[in-house]
Amino acid sequence: MIVDAGIGAAELLRRPVSGRVVSVHRKAAYLRLDGSLVALVAPDADPGPIHVRCAALPPCRVGEHVTGDGPRLAGERWALRGPGAVWRGTVPGTLVDSALARKALISGEIVEAAARTETLDDLAATVGGRGPGLTPAGDDVLAGAVLVAWAAGADEARLVALTGAVRTTEVSRAFLAWAARGQSVAPAHDWLHAVAAGDRAGAGRALARLHRLGADSGRHLGAGMALGFAQLPRVVSQTARAATGPGLRQRV
8 A cells, every 4th residue: 555655756656657666675666667766665764755655665576567557556466556645845935044954064075075165056066976875975965955945946947957967876866856846855854944943853853864864865965955054145146036925835
């Protein structure tokens, strides 16, 4: 059974799709459906834009054929019924740099290189694609900064073009593309709201959840968001767009 699906995955699962399992991991299986990536994850995983949380992670095998018809997604030896709820991350109406945001910074070569950049273009050129793994550390940093830029009012089309130009892994490319549209994993959105509200306890809890993601993906994502806060005045002036009004923004 499908518990819920992120907005990106939900868009795919509403219609007939076909594809294959491209990789299987301890806590996730990645499917390429009609050219787009979806991650099947267990119910205790945090929601995310391409995540499909399942009551139990199915026994996927790399290369197996997968089809979907809307209410049902099936492999060769398993089937999931949905569609489940649609999850969508929100961002605060206002972001202001603060000491609380900077608590997410971590040490390390990639973060230190990122901190020396002055624009998102420089950041992408400096750290994009750097590091090993499904989502290189440099991309995690970039995704955090891009998410903050989107929340601060940066032009979405420009962010999509910037992240789309990064040469990286298929998984990382998918998460970067959704960060450019204002969507990331749930703890990142919770952290943004807590920092904007000056909620130290809430920010600490969200950051702890972020740090549990992957080997160090969540730590670098958080550091990227912290750098994004530090660059807010420059980001807004470089990639400004018309304000969308107060309150929570949910545009995708």
